[in-house]
Amino acid sequence: MKTTTKLWIGIGVLILLSPLGLILPAYFKAGDAWGEWGTDAFKELVGYIPKGLEKLSSLWSAPIPDYAFKGWEEKGLAGLSLAYIASAIIGILAVACIIFLIGKFLTKKD
């Protein structure tokens, strides 16, 4: 088997395991990464929501915010895990397509 095939299989395994990145923090009651809180968190953290931050934070609404599907909130950790795996697949397809496209323009033929 070619090494690249094996490495793609490795990526596939990582995709299937990715919900660990959701389940472990939930289990150990760990919150957001430092400096990646939602705007609401600032009331508790510093007593006010920084004005510029509030304005800019809603600049972009991503189609799959936080690797979760809208309306799946009540499905719990199982639903979130499924959405996480789906997000990983979608994201990696997007990344791979862009790289192959860039590769078409940026490589020499030999």
Next chain:
Amino acid sequence: MHIPDGYLGPATSGVMYAVMLPVWAVASKIVKKTLKAKQVPLLAIGAAFSFVIMMFNVPIPGGTTGHAVGSVLVAILLGPWAACIAVTVALVVQALLFGDGGITAIGANCFNMAFVEVFVGYYLYKLISGSSLVISGRRVIAAGIAGYVAINVAAFSAAIMFGIQPLLHKTVNGQSLYCPYGFNVAIPTMLGEHILIFGWVEAVVTALVIKYLQKQDPALLGYGTQP
């Protein structure tokens, strides 16, 4: 380490885009000269790896989370300029599709993870590896140390960006406009958690994959070595 929209003021975001535009231009130029068509699949795998490894949030019990970035691994395999492009693509997709990292902060986040981490990691790996064989254990250690140090330098760089905001942008009543935490909080927190936890994750991931590739296909590890 994915800075969201609103944490950085326009000055910082703007400067970071201005720094990264020429970096991306140079990266494209150099990759065009050096990357072979048959290496493109590996570049895609590298970008995919960086994308998915960043989804593995590692918890600090009762505290925050963080993750490895994978930049150093990609840089070892394909060189720093190709790695810069691969990690940039992963970060842009994360920002646009998943809201992980801000649109205005793409320049800043790419500076930290696709430029600083990539280049620090790559040159440290080269320095420690010296002229050792591609299959030598020294290269596994080098990869681990490079991963550990590079993610910490990147975290430090992010901490500077966070920490400078209260100095740059304040309202008349003393409230911060953007990130409210100064250097005194941002630097010890960001560095502390990466020194204690996330740096080790990056080190182990980088070293293990290099170790695997030494057994599986050492030819992939030849970048930057004498043929």
